[in-house]
Amino acid sequence: MKIMITGGAGFIGSHLCERYVKEGHTVICLDNFMSGNLTNIRHLLDYRNFKLVKGDIMNFDLLEKVMQDVDVVFHLAAQIHVDRSYIEPKLTYEVNVMGTQNVLEVARIHDAKRVIHASTSEVYGSAQHVPIDEDHPLNAxxxxxxxxxxxxxxxxxxxxxxxxxxSILRLFNVFGPRQRDFGYGGVISIFTRRVLSNIPPIIYGNGLQTRDYTYIEDAVRAYDLVFNHNEPITEPINFGTGKEVSIMDLANKIIGLCGKKGEIKPVHVESRIGEVERLIADATKAKDLLGWKPKYPLGEGLKDFIHWYKNYGFEERIGIE
Ligand SMILES: NC(=O)c1ccc[n+]([C@@H]2O[C@H](COP(=O)([O-])OP(=O)(O)OC[C@H]3O[C@@H](n4cnc5c(N)ncnc54)[C@H](O)[C@@H]3O)[C@@H](O)[C@H]2O)c1
Known part of the structure; x- marks a missing residue:
């Protein structure tokens, strides 16, 4: 099959590129490197069935050219950072709305068989009922x-x-190897970098705000089950563990797993405006429809991630910033 992955040089996208290249599909990775890294996909460049296109989803003409004969589009390219969206709401709108519209329109023109769109649990805003199912109001x-x-x-x-x-996939906080740990990175990568560098993690507010953390391998399996599903799934679908973890607990877990208990304590600073207080997934639909169940408990995922980070994380960042 011919697959296009927008945002394929990013954290989740690069894992999808790897999976489908190794399965023998023809994979086109389209990325403008706004937050993606060449290091994430460099190992794929020698594969004949992998093609990297440096380009922007805002470029309609480019999409028209690149998406000829594409069977399935994984659309992950986005400005994904909440903090950055406060500072650059226009850019966030342009990439995430107009860019998405471009991808959909070209998929329509070229008769793509399936589009798999990366939505997010962040659309729900703070939980009004828990766990959050797909009918929860969209209050971001x-x-x-x-x-x-x-x-x-x-x-x-x-x-x-x-x-x-x-298909509209709503994953709850994904973490794992290749997630950015600088600038507007993911919280687990940033905490890990700080703790391993003997710098305390920073917590905004009291640290009781919660999230539901999904390990990258479970996330890739979620995408893959949707990709291989015979029937169209056109209703949004949640993927999360159903386990609620406070940011305070998360920081302490990472401190413990990095062997720094008693040496480092999180530092509290003022809360951020508009911060979501509570996110926890009801992924019943994913289980019923696709048989998806998360396999990685948080502790296991964190151990694997910290192991990767110690071995490759620091090294892979050289020359990136
Ligand atoms: N990481 C998470 O916890 C999480 C959870 C739920 C949903 N998602 C969604 O999954 C997708 C991927 O997230 P990620 O964590 O891998 O982030 P990421 O920042 O690592 O990946 C996004 C990729 O999109 C690229 N990109 C951005 N703007 C572009 C543009 N205009 N044209 C072409 N490429 C562009 C970036 O360079 C980057 O490689 C996003 O759509 C995000 O909203 C992420």
């Missing part, structure tokens, strides 16, 4: 979440108007 309080809601609605419009096969 920040521009990132709002742009993702708009992207989801655009998918819905293309499903309804053109009968397209578009």
């Amino acid at each position: 309080p920040h521009p990132y979440g709002a742009s993702k809601i708009a992207g989801d609605r655009m998918c819905y419009a293309y499903i309804k108007t053109y009968g397209m096969d578009i």
Whole structure:
């Protein structure tokens, strides 16, 4: 099959590129490297069935050229950072809404068989009921979440108007190797870098805000089950562990697993505006429809991640910033 992965040089996208290249599919990775890294995909460049296109999903003409004969589109390219979305709401809107619309439109023109769209648990905002199922109101309080809601609605419009096969995946906080640990990186990577460098992790507010953390291998399996599903899945679908973890507990777990208990303590600073207080997944639909169940408990995922980070994480960052 011919697959295009937008955002394929990013954290999740690069794992998908790797999986499908190794399965023998033809994979086109389209990325403008806004937050992606060549180091994430360098090992794939020698594969004849892998093609890297440096380009922007805002470039409609480029998409039209690159997406000829593409069977399945994994659309992950996005401005994904909540903090950055406060500072750059326009960019966030342009990439996540207009960019998504471009991808959908070209997929329509070229008759792509399936589009798999990366939505996010951040569309829900702070939980009004727990766990959060797919019927939970969409109350994201920040521009990132709002742009993702708009992207989801655009998918819905293309499903309804053109009968397209578009899946909308809502993963809850994904972590694992290749996640950025600088700038607007993921919390687990940033905490790990700080703790291993003997710098205390920073917690905004009291640290009781919670998230549901999904290990990258479980996330890739979620994408793969959707990719291989015979029937279209056109309703949004949650993927998360159903385990609620406070940021305070997370920081202490990472400190413990890095062997720094008693040496380092988290530092509290003022809370951030619009921070979501509580996120916890109800992934019943994913289980019923696809048989997806998370295999990695948080502790196991963290151990694997910290092991990777110690061996490769620091090294892979050289020359990136
Ligand atoms: N990481 C998570 O916890 C998580 C959870 C739920 C959903 N998601 C979604 O999954 C997707 C991938 O997230 P990630 O964590 O891998 O982030 P990431 O930042 O590592 O990946 C995003 C990729 O998109 C690329 N990109 C950004 N703007 C682009 C543009 N205009 N044109 C082409 N490429 C562009 C970036 O360079 C990067 O490689 C995103 O859509 C995100 O919203 C992530």
